[in-house]
Amino acid sequence: MKTYAIAAIPGDGIGTEVVSAGVEVLAAVARREASFAFKVDRFDWGGEYYKKHGRMMPENGRDLIRTHDAILFGSAGHPEIPDHITLWGLRLAICQPFDQYANVRPTRVLPGITSPLRSVDGPELDWVIVRENSEGEYAGVGGRVHQGSPLEAATDVAMFTRAGVERIMRFAFRLARSRPRKLLTVVTKSNAQRHAMVMWDEVASEVAREFKDVTWDKMLVDAMTMRMVMRPQSIDTVVATNLHADILSDLAAALAGSLGIAPTANLNPERTFPSMFEPIHGSAFDIMGKGIANPIGTFWSAVMLLEHLGDKSAADRLMKAIERVTADKRFHTPDLGGTARTADVTKAVIEAIDGANA
Numbered sequence: 001m002k003t004y005a006i007a008a009i010p011g012d013g014i015g016t017e018v019v020s021a022g023v024e025v026l027a028a029v030a031r032r033e034a035s036f037a038f039k040v041d042r043f044d045w046g047g048e049y050y051k052k053h054g055r056m057m058p059e060n061g062r063d064l065i066r067t068h069d070a071i072l073f074g075s076a077g078h079p080e081i082p083d084h085i086t087l088w089g090l091r092l093a094i095c096q097p098f099d100q101y102a103n104v105r106p107t108r109v110l111p112g113i114t115s116p117l118r119s120v121d122g123p124e125l126d127w128v129i130v131r132e133n134s135e136g137e138y139a140g141v142g143g144r145v146h147q148g149s150p151l152e153a154a155t156d157v158a159m160f161t162r163a164g165v166e167r168i169m170r171f172a173f174r175l176a177r178s179r180p181r182k183l184l185t186v187v188t189k190s191n192a193q194r195h196a197m198v199m200w201d202e203v204a205s206e207v208a209r210e211f212k213d214v215t216w217d218k219m220l221v222d223a224m225t226m227r228m229v230m231r232p233q234s235i236d237t238v239v240a241t242n243l244h245a246d247i248l249s250d251l252a253a254a255l256a257g258s259l260g261i262a263p264t265a266n267l268n269p270e271r272t273f274p275s276m277f278e279p280i281h282g283s284a285f286d287i288m289g290k291g292i293a294n295p296i297g298t299f300w301s302a303v304m305l306l307e308h309l310g311d312k313s314a315a316d317r318l319m320k321a322i323e324r325v326t327a328d329k330r331f332h333t334p335d336l337g338g339t340a341r342t343a344d345v346t347k348a349v350i351e352a353i354d355g356a357n358a
């Protein structure tokens with residue numbers, strides 16, 4: 001029997017609550033499938049670790065997780081520590097060196113969940129957003145001089161490489177091809193940003209020639225927000241830059257009913273390093289420790305983890321269990337307008353996994 005090594009990094013805020021729930025659910029899937037097991041190593045890195053050690057993770061942190069099969073991540077963010085420190089010290093400190101360049105964000109209106117869009121009752125909204133995850137606006141290029149003086153100057157340079165754009169375009173076209181509609185929207189801003197975004201567009205048309213069976217179009221990011229709201233049915237797979245997709249994916253999550261549900265995979269498609277799976281909701285300190293965080297975003301991320309490990313049957317079983325539970329309003333947490341607690345949802349999903357038809 002195969003044993004997968006999982007590195008669990010709960011991080012901060014509700015991250016600890018949802019990752020514990022996610023680990024329980026993964027164990028339940030493994031038990032039910034009986035063809036593999038999980039060995040979970042937990043790493044208590046994040047804001048509290050920073051307060052003790054002056055850094056978000058140990059210097060050799062990446063070495064400790066380099067050979068794991070996958071990483072389950074909670075969130076990074078702490079009210080007493082500036083956001084750019086928590087982000088660059090943990091999440092990006094893993095994503096970038098591990099070359100997890102494809103960030104995949106599926107969005108669907110799950111059974112029992114209500115979209116704020118009147119025209120959407122479920123099937124009209126079924127998207128996957130592919131976010132470039134290694135460069136662009138998050139390249140970390142820039143600087144600050146004359147700090148605090150009236151002459152202070154600061155730059156954040158969005159850096160795009162041909163190799164980086166080619167690989168994300170190829171990934172997105174391939175993903176679009178694997179979905180029934182074979183439809184890709186390339187998001188851009190090449191009207192205003194006349195260098196890198198123009199290269200982005202050019203590379204998209206070049207790569208498109210390798211994928212004659214995929215229908216694709218190009219959309220300016222501002223117009224894309226309108227299209228997502230007004231014509232959600234016209235969208236299937238989307239590829240966008242790091243920052244554009246960051247913004248669009250929050251909108252997508254809200255249109256699908258709640259940020260608490262939305263999952264993410266940070267993929268290293270070549271598998272030279274482990275990939276990382278996380279809910280997109282963040283640390284949510286306002287509800288931390290109350291036991292009311294929605295664990296569904298983490299469970300859906302666990303589905304993506306199972307898919308990445310190649311275990312389709314386990315992934316399908318978990319997704320079905322999740323959908324069974326969201327369909328029942330008794331298991332809706334406060335972000336969905338209900339009163340259920342994290343533990344109630346977790347227990348219900350585990351029961352659905354164990355159930356005969358799940």
Ligand code: IPM
Nearest residue numbers: 076077087246249264280282
């Ligand atoms: C996301 C988040 C992060 C990001 C934050 C927490 C820095 O919003 O994963 O979308 O901007 O990448």
Ligand code: MG
Nearest residue numbers: 246247250280
């Ligand atoms: Mg975001």
